[in-house]
Every structure is written in structure tokens, then in C-alpha cells.
Amino acid sequence: MNRFISTAVHKWLVLSLAVGLFTPAVLSQGAAAAPDAPSLSREATVDEAEIVPGQVLVKYKRPQPQRRTATGVRSISPLVKAVTFNEQIEVEDKISELNRDPNVEYAEPVYRTSLAGAIDVGGITNADRYDTVTQAVYWTAADDPYMQNWGKIASRLEAAQTLTTAAQKNEVTVAVLDTGIDASHPDLAGAVVSGYDFAYNDAQPVDEHGHGTHVAGIIAAQAAGASGYSGVAPGVRIMPIQVLNAEGAGTTAMAASGIRYAIDRGADIINMSLGAAADSDILHELIREAVSKGIVVVAAAGNESNHWIGDEAGNIFSPPGVSYRLASPTIYPAAYDEVISVGAYAQLADKSYTLADFSNVGKVDVMAPGVNIFSTYLGSRYAYMSGTSQATPFVTGLAALLKANAPSLTNEDVKTLIGSSGSRSSLNAVNNGAYAGGNLVGEPLNAGMIYGKGAIDGERATQIPFLQVTPVAVGRTAPVTVTFDVYLRDAYGRVAAVDAPVRVDIKSYNELNLYRNSDTSAGFVDVMLQAGYAKAVTEVTYGIDDIYHYAYNASWNDTLFGESRMSNTVHLINRPKQPEVSLPAGSYTGAQSVTITSLYPDDVVYYVLTRGGAAENGELTESRTLSISADSELRTFTVKNNVIGDEGYYNYTIRAAPAIVPPAPWMAVPGPAPVPVPAPAAPPADNEPVAKPDRFKPDTDKLLERLDGSESNVTIEVDPALRNTGTVEIDGAVLQKANERNKSFSVDMGDFRLTLPPNAIASTGSLTGPVEFKANTAAAVAAPASSRVLSPVYDFSLSLNGRPVNGFRRPLQVVFAVNPSRIANAHQLGVFTLNEATGTWEYVGGVYDAADGTVTVNLAHFSIYAVMEVNKSFPDIQTHWARKEIETLAARQIVTGVTGGRFDAGADVTRAQFAVLFARALRLQASSPAPGEAAAFKDVPAGTWYEEAVYAARTANLVNGVAAGRFAPGTVITREQMAVMSVNAYLSMTGRTLADIVAADDIRYSDAGAIGVWAKAYVRAASELGLMGSVDGRSFAPKTQVSRAQAAAVLYRLLEMTQSEG
Template sequence: MSEIWKTRISLLLTAIFILNAVPYGFVPHSGGELAAGASFEAARGSGALDEAAGTWIIRWDDEVPAEFAAESEIVGVQDFLQVTIAKPREPADLEAWLARWSKAEEVRYIQPNHLVRTAAVPNDPYRSEQRYLDLIGAYTAWDHVNSNTSITIAVVDTGVDLNHPDLKGNLTEGYNLLNKNKPPQDDNGHGTNVAGIIAAVGNNRIGTTGILWNAKIMPLKALDRHGTGNEDHLGEAIRYAVDNGAKIVVMSLGLHRYSPYMQDIVNYAEENGVLLVAAAGNEGSDVKYPAAYPTVLAVGGIGSNRSLINESNYGPEIDLVAPWEVYTTALGGGYEVNYGTSMAAPQVAAVAAMVWSRHPNWTPAEVRNMLRQTAEDVHMRGWDERTGYGLVRADRALTAVYKRDMFEPNNTRNTAAHLPIDHSIIAELAGGKDMDWFYIQAPYRGSVTITLSPLQSTNAQITVDHLDVNGRVQNTYPNMLGKSMTIPVTTSRSYIRVRAASESSNMAIGYELTTKFLIYSDDYEDNDRQYKAYRLQPRSQVLKGTFHQENDYDWFQIPISQDGTLRVKVSVDTSRIDPAIVIQRQGGSAREIDAGEEGKTEYSDPIDVTPGTYYILIKNVISNRTYPVTGEYTMTIEYMPKYIDPNEPNDKPYQAVMMAVGTQYNGVISSAADQDWFTFVMEDKGVVDLDIQRIPKNRTMSLTIYDSAQKMLAVYTSKLGAEKLHVRTELNQGIYYVRLTANAPFQDQMYGFTLRIHELVAGFIDIKHNWAKDTIVNLVEQNIVQGYGDYTFRPNAPLMRSEAVAMIVRAFKPQQRAAASYPDVPIRHWAYQDIARASSAGIVRGYPDGTFRPNDHVTRVEMAQMLGNALQLEELSANPGFSDIPEDYWAAGMLAALKQHGTLTGYPDGTFRPNATASRAEFANLLYKALTK
């Protein structure tokens, strides 16, 4: 959620310092539309104004106007950037002050003065060994370098314990940005942890040793005892370090938002030859700023066994990893175990100082390059987003031969090196014939701006080719040294081929290549204003969007034509988005949903909606002024219309709706007291089917039947989760009533209710129009054939062996001479007695494997054989006269006997089709013939 305008950066002591959410409302512009000038309060959210209760950073393109000085309280000035830190004088209106000066021509940008925090996780069990020194190769490195007092390393943090016996020998004069009249004494402990990792005095027979035994540590206190501080203090601390001779600045802090002010500060350090090193963060999400700026060495954490740490932040900006767990100096003169990427970053800073002791004339880019090319692969070969270029190795960094182009060999598409987005590298073309291939694989569709800068003064030029995933040239950019180009990219590979403009040149060209990714514009743009809102259909739906530009606001509208409920959910895939939702009916008040934090999902409660146009605004409230974010949000809209029951009023028996057979009646249960009554007439005795369909899955419905005197006859209730209820029952002639109720009301969908009436013939509803009706009726009257419990005979259903045997036994009444002995016909089987009698009488037999298979279907020839056996017919040697029965067919003799008996006939085409499955009607017909001959 949006925080107070002094936005707090979690300094990665994450378990301790968590910002409280500040709920705030949304005040729309009159008339239901947000005017452009009302965007500070309305479109950005009043939580932004709460944050703005602090101070603001303003960078000027010209002199500070007198009017600004008159109406503002200036609390700080940074002349080197023409930056003023200020806030409106009391009782000036903050919104008006922001609106005026954010539009002033002299202002390059105005942004909230964010808070920053320390970056360590809470302590786990105490450990006394500095095992991380082994992992990074410090012991071997000390054979070459163990100190560097020729450069200064600035620690921007909570200060340092100035009297710690294992530190004070390596401390130089620092600065307290919170109180310039006091020394930079640590009152939190985090800065003391960091300083001890870099340079606890070594070889002094007390405590621990730093990676550097002797060094010059400049303590800069920019954070208070809680580990928080303003962004301008962080920027001023970096500037102070640069201006006062520091060569390395280490920062174990961060925030999830881009800041042009911090980008300016980072650029200032790089331009002045100062290396910045920062912790990536401990949330298991995106790399935090300032580590995410391309020229800052972003450091993640790794386990003591070189395993990945899930909490260590990762992404395209990550450069290196170092051990997550350390044993280091503590506030008060002691020692302690600590964890986090804020403990990893100072290890990299110390190794960078070692490298600079061997190569004092190197640039920050060359130091970064050396650390990258000598890192140890611990996850994947080469660069990967979890560990960057790998585990920092002090021993390798001091002994390896420096490669001016660490990506070689990459002269072909097949050997192309991975070029991360939002990254900066240096490489070299060795001559006119050399080519450097890189591939970019972006996490989303979008574009990448590539900037090439020369590492030394040169008249040579570089040509860059952009190629697709198949190696086809998409565009060629000549004379790119000192320039930028922008290319479209997808989640598939894109290739960049860097080559000398002249193939005949023998001159080596060193270059720095920086990438900047911009995510795609979503399908709903341009919808940054309410009057440009993208029109959605009034239904439930899911869509994805992006924040691809500065101050991107995404408006949508839904035309509602029917009462219902509306619910909106927004989830994000990056911690760089703090989503908020605004829902407003045209002409009405708006409500804002912003309960979560950065990277968290926002939900609205179900909102009752009526016909009209509803607006939905999705915005990123991570800061007052937002910038493009590499990430997507997913908006889920649930719209549940409330249906009107067309049969109302029918809450009483005398209001019952007269039902027509076969017509579906749609309705809803609109309240707990709602009950829907229906009535129908039975002209004769028969069977009724009452069907309820489309029952909500989270509801049950009950159907109660009453007679004409409104005496209850039966109640039927659906099961929870069942979407249908089917009732079949026999009723006499008369008038009947049906009452429908539910266990809870629903109006977001309509049930369907249908009546069907069936005439009974011999107790069955499905033989009236069957060709064997008379035969079936006759056999029913003789109790030879039976139906099923649902009033059906199912004449066309295939006949099972157990059913055929039961009919034969009822018809011929054979005597049982032996018990059945089939393993698949237990004594509890419904047809056990019939199968036993038929088997002992020789009417049926089992299979060679000893089974009877009572549920198998009977073929026509098996049906004939059973009946012939029941009739005790002698098989004839004559041909039965069917075209598909040869003389040597195994049942030819019995078929001939049945045909002679007058029981058996074939099909009109002269066939018998012996292997066709016999139906229940066919068997009943054949049985009837056998009994009447």
C-alpha cells in the first residue's frame, strides 16, 4: 500500500522494520470524472499526501525562484546537483504546493524524500567461526594482499562503533548526516557489523579479522537507531564520500522504487571514479534500489554450502553473491552472528579494495569486470538471475589474468553471451574481424535501449546488428559508439552483434554496453484518464496490464445493466508494484482499496451495483511519482448479476404458478423467506418427473410435494455441490402443489424447474410405443419379466446373462438339482437361485475358467441356445437357412430346431446376426413365442 510520503526503504533488517499501512480515502472530482488537475488527491490517492507530510526532493534546471523560497521551508541544499530539500510552509496546502511546483518549468523533477532502512535478517543460532572467509578464498588472497590503506571505503549505514577495539584502528574521519554536530557513532549495530566484515583489524590477537587487516573505513551515519533515514541523507552521504576521497561506497540498504534523484547520485559517483556496492535485499523478490542501478554492484547471498538462499533477492540486475552468514563485530565492543545480503555486500566491497590495491589506476567498470570474470559458478554456468556471475572469489580476483573481454569466445550466434536487461558490462573488439555476439531474453515483451560508450578516446566506430531468434537481421545501426538504440524484444531470444565499422582496422575498441528495459504497453492503452477508460463487457473476466510509462494510471469502465455484485482483485508479480484499486459509479463517490504492501494482492469487498457505468482505476502507489516497472498486474473482475424472478409473486399456495408439461420455469430464491410455489394436474394415474437444474454449487434446494388439500406427501433435498435434483414418483389423478426452497438465498444465477408426466403401461413409462409392447405386457402379467425401480423396462437396453436366466426360470420353472458353484455368483447375488436352477437343468453353462459372468451381455445366438435348452429341443442336422450361419457353425443345429419349432425368425435380409447383442425386448418376444407354441 502507499506509505507516508517519506517512503520507507526496508534496509533489509526485514524481520524488525515493517511499515504500517496507512488507509486513506478517495475524493473524486465533482461530476464523477477526475480532472487532470485533481490527480494528486484523486488519481494518486490521499495516502500519497500522508507521505508528503515529510520533505520533498526538488531538482532545478535553473535558479530557485524567489516565490518558491517564500512559500517553502528549505531544510537542505545539494548544490552539486542543484537539489533542494523542502516542504511547504505552514499552513500552506500541500496538494496545491505540489501541483504548482511539479508543473513549474524550472523543475526537472520533484519526488518524496523517501526513508531508507538497514538490510539484515534477524539472528539465528550463534556461530563463532568466520567460515565465509574460506568460501571467498580470503586465506589464499592474503598471501597476495591483506590490506589497502591507500583508498577509503565509505560505509553508509547506522554509523560505526567508534570505540570498538577491533575497529578503531581502521577508522578514518566520518560524518553524521543526521546531526552534523555529533560523530557518526552507531546506535543500532548494523553499521558496526558491516565495518567489521570489511576491516576488523587483523593480526592483532583480539576478536575477528576483516577481509582487509588494515584499511581506511569512513563511517557515514545516514540512518537512525531504528535503521531508517531519508533518501536525501543517503544521497548526501554518497556525495560526501565521493567529494571526500572515498573510492568505494558500500550500502546495505534498499527500496523497491526507482528514483531519478538516486540515479543522478549513482551517475555522479561513477563519473568521479567511485565504485558503489549495494545489498540486493532479503525478501526473495526483485533486486532493490540502489543495487538495481546498472553501475552499482548488486550483491545477493548464498549459503555456507554454496546453496541458494530463497530469501535473497534476485533478477537481471544481480552481479555477484557472497556468504549470507557472517561472524563480525558488534555494537559495544563484542561480536555476533548476523545474516543477510547486507552482510554479503561488504565482502564484495572488501575484495574490490583488494583488487584496487593491485590495480590503482583501474576504473570502477574494470574493477566490476574483474570481480565478475573471476567469480565462481555456483548455480548455472555463466550469468544467471539467482547468483549473477557467481560467488565472489578474492583469491581469483588477485591472481587471475585480467580479460579485457570476459565474454570471449562469442564470435558467433552459437557462442553468444547472455546480456541481462538493466545491466552494464564492458567488452572489447580486438580488431576489424572480431565480432561480439550477445543474446537478450526479456521476461516480458517490450523494448531494450542499448547504449554503447567508448572506454577510451578513439576515432573508430562500431556497428550493431539486431537479429531475431533465428539469426535474421532485423535492423542495422551504424556508428553507435557514444549513442543509444532501442530494439523490440520478446521472451524469446534476440541477438545483438557488435562489430567494428571497418573490417580492415587493427585497432582494439573497448566499449561499455548498458541495457535499459521498458515493458510493453498493455492492450488497454491509452486509458490514463477517466474519460479514456477502456470499456469492458459486463461479465466476470481476467486481464493483465502493465505500468509502462511515468505516472501510468489504468482506467476501465463497465456498463452495468442489471443489479448485482462487483468484486475486483489485483495481484502483481513484482515487489516494485504496490497496487491500489479505485471503484466509482459515474456521478457517485469512489472507494479506494489499498490494504496491502508492495508486491501484495488487493481485494475489494463485494459491492452492490445498480444499472449505470462503473469506473475501475488500477494504479501503482509505491510512490507519489511512479516510473515504468518491469512486471505485470492481473486484474480479476467478478460480476454477479442479481436476477429477477419472473414468476413472482408465488410465495403462497394460492399464488402457485400453473405448470405446463415440458416448459422450463426459471427463478431465484431472493431471500431467506422466499419460497416458490407451483401446481400441476394429473388427468390420470401416472409418473411425474420433477427436475431442478442450475442449483448453485454452494447451495442446496428442497422440493416438497403436496396434494390438493395441501397435505405434504414427500420432501426431496439436493446434496451440497450437486447442481441438479431429479425426482420421479407415481401419483394418482388429481391436483398437486410443489414448493421450492433453498438453504440460503441466491440471485446471481437462476434455477430451472421442469415437469414431465408419463403414462404407465403395465407399470412402465417406456414401452407404450415399443414394437414389443403387447408381448412385454403379457409377460408382466405372468410375472415372467420385471422392470427397474424407476418405472422403466428399458426394452432397447442390452440383456445381461443374469437377466436372461431369471426370465427363463420364471417361465419354465426348472427344478434345482445342485447348487451353483461360480466364483463370481456369490450366494448373496440377486440371481443366485435362478442361475443355480438353470445351470443344474442344463439350460446354461459357465465359461472354461469356471466363471459365469452374470453381467455380460447376451448375444442373439446365446439367447437362442438358452431357449432351445429350456424347451429341451433336439439339435437338427439341417441348415437353419440363415445366410450368415454356415452348416458347421457351432449352434447351427439348435438354430435349425428353433426355426422348425416356429420360435425363431431372422431379419428381412435373410441374416440372423448371431453375434449381435440381444435387447430385452427381443428376448421377451422370443420367450413369448417359445411359451405360446
């Protein structure tokens, strides 16, 4: 599912599409409905109260380097950052700002999370009870041992427990994401391994609430002394990860950090007795990653419902002001398909079982005991609690026992086994048909939505074989045939020698609905298991190029218990492409029109156009033209056959200034093309300058002491009076020691920071004497043509013992602070140096980070530098698909125009021209054969405009020529040749090898046979990296000639992919 529809407005679109504009039966203020009319507590949009102010989560397109930040940036993973900022800034505005950053894939709000076990039905000692609960469900004060263990007894978990040894259980680690754990509790002593506290950011996840300790005890408590209480899987290891504070509140940022921690530290199972009302894409992606790495994820369905009213058995409580039945949907993350969602059941006075009063419905996989659950509590005590929070660890404990008993079981196997153990027959039907004719978001409430597969049963889980369905072949022509291997396996993963009929069902999966009862049948096939195995071939009507989402699973009737058992589910998906949008994202002068066009018959295109904070939602079936007269954001996606396509995102900046003056003609490719600008202007006359210090010398002894510490980088923050200008003097012994300790050294001057890596300054011996760094600013500098200067113009210099240091062994990093509000086009931003010999500014690089408002660049020498935005464009690319890429490379002085100021995007690119473009893009050192040295390429004459670029590319191992001694500079480059050069450049810039990217050179293009043997691995790598792809959805066209626009697009992708690693 794409991230687009998980935002509030897209949920509105999807819900309105699925069920019409939904009007809740009960108003949010609590107006009464008919007594037996079930209602929905989910709003069509996310309540603003669920959003944490001053925080967003950001996913980047590639790993981001750590940088100094004006706002708080905390890394959750190489791609995901949690950003904090002034709460006076609207979250929506911050997200819009971040989405304009070309490095950002998307940003989303941080949502509030809370524990899913707030229904306390007992005190903190065995003696404390709540009378209202004891009247509604089974309770006896005369049999504490039964009450303390009724959940395990009802779930028949002793059978699974006896199959595993202590040593086996000790091999399983369960990450408990909760309020922390009281590791000093006697029943948990020795079970708790190291963890982390993301609520308070320290390595001590100490429970000050009690919820996490209660959950952990249900999973793994070991009877200590005379306590007599043990959990479901005593002996498993508990990894405490605190993502809720002492009040039981947290955020999706904390939860995401906790999941990342569990993944990285090898957890086998993740228990989340918590949830959020809102859908977080970043949280969902991390859960998908966890599942992809074999982790079982179990979460609580939530406690917001009110199923029982009045004096009905099972009525524990009613929310304030609610006297009617309330059916609330499953919270997140339990609502995700990858997660085992756990509902709760209660034991009634007659010892029968029924749906717990509070348990949410909708996406429920299994049920477990959740009322009057006894477990460990703070201060070596015990407590009774109720909630789906308490039901969840019963399922987690069973999963831990299954993994301990048979480590070879996959997480999908464990999920299927637990589901196969479920039975609805032990649960009473909802009382008196209370939900007959009722609905949840327009859907009838059926048994599957209320109970899932039923109450878990540990004995069944270890006795009943489970079905496993694995696709082995997918046809490529219509009608599509899919071949499956179907196995019946036991709890150890072994094939069970059983002959039995099996049905494989195919359903059209409705992505517009949260609940699976809206899926329609697309057919079935009956097969016979022979000795536990069958091969099933299914057939569906859509061609492989059409749009579909099919869900396959198998079922069989077990003879031991006489109930139908389901297999795992396999999905086959082909999503619709993004609709066509006529106006590329970018900066424009004056009002513009954009046309959105559908690509498929019988599809629906949805769009959201946001202007000035107001959102216009719409849909179309053919095309629609919109007017854009102010800065706007456009988002689009396609729906066909109930399948949701990927999002299209377009950001438009509308300038009211006059049109850009056409640029002076630039030559096609030959030679460098710096932007001409006037030399720096003389400082204006000023009043008598205010006296201030111009030199700062930090304490040498303190710096040497810091270098002996644990810091990997030692930063000097200069006197505020020297902000941006002045001299910093450092004793050479300090840098010498930094070299010896292999530590970097930084000087923070306020609006910029300089970092010297170890051994950056060349020296014949030890570094002795003073090292001086000087920074001066020019009083006024005219901006280059069509450009704006976004930082002071700095003149940097470095000296050792009074002698200038003109170059560095290793590049120095400089981080410049910029004001994001002044940036119109982040992709045209960069750092430029003034060539004092020619009086022109030349691009040297720069990586912009919108999260902290900085531009980072690596410099090989010091000179005059400034951050600039160069708005370079061409009149013939204003509606071209590669406009953004061309303008970016033009701003970086990599591509130029042709005669007349045009770009001529469709013109061919010769091999010589492409070599020049690469040399500029990668800033390769000019090279040519030494005097007397035989030329490697006889067809590259000395002194030609491309000679140095060709030999620079050869020295960098980017090109080898077309034959011995021949480069063929005038030949138009082909797509397979461009793939080789592009991948070689990527390998050179990242230090990776071809084997790191591709394990084989098999290529799934229809014309793979036409690709040269020498190029196949490179074409595969270019496809894997996203540098190049199919030209029509099927073929690569290896011999097709490359246009200037195509070359620009590949170079742009290459630089975007590698700039953070440069």
C-alpha cells in the first residue's frame, strides 16, 4: 500500500470511495443511538489531538550523514530521522518544507501512542478487587491458584510448555515494547537482557508504571520461592524496550525506534501491547522489515469498544456517557496485515467464554484471555489487570514456545500454527444478536471480524498439522496460471504423511477496505494431498499487464477436531501506474495550468491539491485541468479493480517576479562553462568599526585531554564575538594527537562548521607550532546570473607555522547554515567557489538537508566560497519530463545549452560528450598521456576539447574503449554503453563492487538476448540501483542511442544516489 493514502486526507478519499461518505451512527460528542445499534468510533480523518506538535518523522531516499543541526534530529535508522522543531510551526507546514527537499522520500506526523491495557480490574495486591468486575465475569476469592492461572488453563498452554526444555526456551528472545520492566522482580530475575529506554533516552528501561512488568510476567515469569506463579513461557529471554513513559503514553517515533532496536539486536518476537489511532507509514515499513527478517510481531487490537450494556453478563464498564453498544476498529499496529492482532475474551460466571466488553473488532486474528489476568507488578508485587494488552502476551508466549520447540519454523509458520489452533466454538456468540444488521465502516460485523480464527489453544497448536502454500511459478500470458506447492506440516515443520482433500481459494483483494469480508471470490481449485503434499495450478482471468491483487490460501478439514483450518496467505499484485501529470514539479513564473490524465480504462484517479494550507480533493476518470497561481502541492494516485497505485507527488513554486532573462548562448559541450559574475564589490563606507576580538585560542591542555577521551570528533566552539569571522589558533600538538588517535577535529564558527579529518594536513614530521584557520567575509558580492547568494561569502585560509596550506591530503568538510525559507528550488542549491583568475563562480558540490537547514560540502583546498541557488533553465524544456534533472545539472555547471539558449533535449550524445559530462559531474582530475607515452586511444587526438575528459574517465576505470586502441569519440553512445559507464562511476564513488549489487547477470527484459555479454551484469546493476530501467515496461533497448535528456536523467540519478557518500 502506498504511503499517500495513509495520510488523513487520503484516508478520507479511500473511505469515501469504499462506502460513500460515511456518517457515524454516533456523534463524536456521544449523542445516543438506538440501544442495540452498533456504531463506529473511527473518524474519517485523524483527530488533530493524535498528532504530536513540534515533531515529524522523515524518510530519506538514501542514507544521510550526521550533521550539526539547528533543530533536533535523531536517527532511527540510516534512512529514517525523527526531527523536532519549534511547536509554533505547524506540523503540516514543516512536512511541506521537508517534502520539497529532493533527498526526502516523504515526511509524516508523529502520532501519539498509548498502552492497550488501561482497564484495571484488580489492585496491586492479591486482595484488591473491583466489585463491578467481579459481578460481571467469573470471580472467586476462594481459589486464588485458579484465578491466577485461568488464562493458561483456558488456552491449554501447559501442553506446549512441557514440550520445550529450559535450554530451548533460553534461545528465544522476546522484545517487549512497553513502559519498561521491573527487572528486580523475583519472578523475572535472570530473564531480562539489556534493552533501551526511548521514552527518556537512556539505557535503563525501568518501569515506573507497572504495565510493562505485568505484560512481561505473562510471557516469561518463573515461579520464585513460594510465589507459585509462572508465565506462559518461563525461561525465554525478555528484551525490555521502553517506548511508553511513566503515564503509559508514547509516540510513533518512540515505537519506531523500539522496533529498529529489536531488529538490530536479533529479537525473535516483538510484543506490542500498545497502539495508535493513526496509521504511520514509517512504523508499518519497519514492521515489514522485521517480518522480512523472520521476526514474529504480535500486537493488541485495542480496548475502545463497549459490547455489553446494562446488566448483561460480561459488562465490565461503559465509557463515560456511553450507554449503547460501541464497536471500535482495531488500532495500529495490530491493524497491519503482517501483525498477529489479538482480541480479548472473558470468562463468565458459568465459566463459559465470550468477547471481552472492551475488545476491538475488525482486523482480529486470534483471541486470548484478557479479563482478570494475574501477573507480576512493581515492587515484587502482583496485580490483576484486563485489556487486549493482557491477551497479547498469551499469544506471544505461545509463539515463543513454538519457536523454542522447533527453531526451523518461519515466522509465517508460527503465525499459521497459532491461527490453526484457534476455535470459535468455545466462545459464546454475541448476546441476543446484538450486532445483527450492524456495521463497521459500512461492513457487516461477522464472526471473523469479531473473533478472528478464535481462541488460541496451545494443545492444538502442537498437535494439528498446518497447511503451507508456496508459489513456485507464475505464468506470463493471459489467463495467468500460478503453480503452488501445498504441504501439510506438523509443529516441527516436518511433512505430515496425511492424505486429505484441500481447496485453494483465490480472492480479489479489496485494498479499499480494512476488512477482508469485502473480498470477492475469483475461483478455486481442489487438490488431493498425498502423503502431505500436492501441486496446485490456479488460473485467473486478468492478463499479466492488467491490474490485480489476488490473495491465495488453502484450507482443509482436520479430522481430530472437525474444524476447517487455513493456510498462510500468498499475494499476487500488479499495481496501476501513476496518472500522467502535464506540468513537472518545479519553479514557475506566473499562473500555470496542470492537466491530470488517467492511463487506464475503468480506473479512477484521485488527487489532492493543497494551496495556502487549504486542500482541494477530487477524482476523475479521464482528465482534468487545474489552475495553479500560488505555491502548491499536488498528490495523485490511481485506483483500478480495487487496487491502489503508487503516489505521484509534485511541488510547484510560483514566482511573481518578471520572467527570467534568456541566458547567453552556451556551447554544446566542449570546455568548462562557469557562470560569469562580477568580482566581489569593494566594502561600502561604514561608521567607525566596533572593536571586537579577532583571534581565539582554545586551551591546549583541555583539548589534549579531550582527545584522550571517547569522543570520535572534538569540536571547538569559538567565542561568540568571532561568529563567522576571525582567526582560530590551535597548537600543532593538538592536531598531531588527533592524527595519532585517528580522530577528526571541528571548528564551529556559528553559521558554518569546519571539520578536519585525521592526517588532512601534509607534514614531513610531527605537527609543531601554531595551526591557524582564518575566515573573512566579503562586504558585498553580486549574485551570478539567474542566481541568489544564500550565505555570506567566505574567504577561508589555513596556515602551519605561518606558511599557507594550499591543499589537503584528505578533503575537509564544511557545513554551512542557510535559511530554508529563502530557498525556492532545493535541487538547484550548491556551494560555489570564486575563480579569482577569471572572475567567475564555479560549482564545487553541496548536499542540502532541509531537516536542519544546512549545506554540506567537501573541499580539497581553501578559497572564496558561498552557498547559492542557481535558477538556470532553457526555454525548450519547460514542459519536458526531464526538466528537473536538466535544470539541476545546469545549476551545477555539468550540462550546458546549445546555440540560441536552447537545450535540445532530443539530440544525440556522442561518447566524447558523455565522457565530458561524466568528468564534470564527478569532478575528475584532468588527465592525458605523458610526453613520450603512447596514447591509449589512437582516435583521441592530443589537444582536442575532450582529450582530458576521456583520459580522466579511463584513469578512473570508467571507460575502456570499444576496441584495442579505439574510443570512438564521435559515435553516439548506446544505452548499454551508458549502463556500463554509469555503474562504473557508481562503484568508483561508493567503493562497492559489482558483486555487491548483482549475484548473477540474468536479466528479465524481453530483449535480454540483444544485450552484449560484456554489458549484461552492468545492465542488471543499473536496473537494481534504479539508474536505468525498461523503456516500455518490457524491454531495455540496449542498442538504442541516448539523447541529451536521457543522459542528464541518468547523471542526475547517479549524483543523487551517491552525494551523501561523497
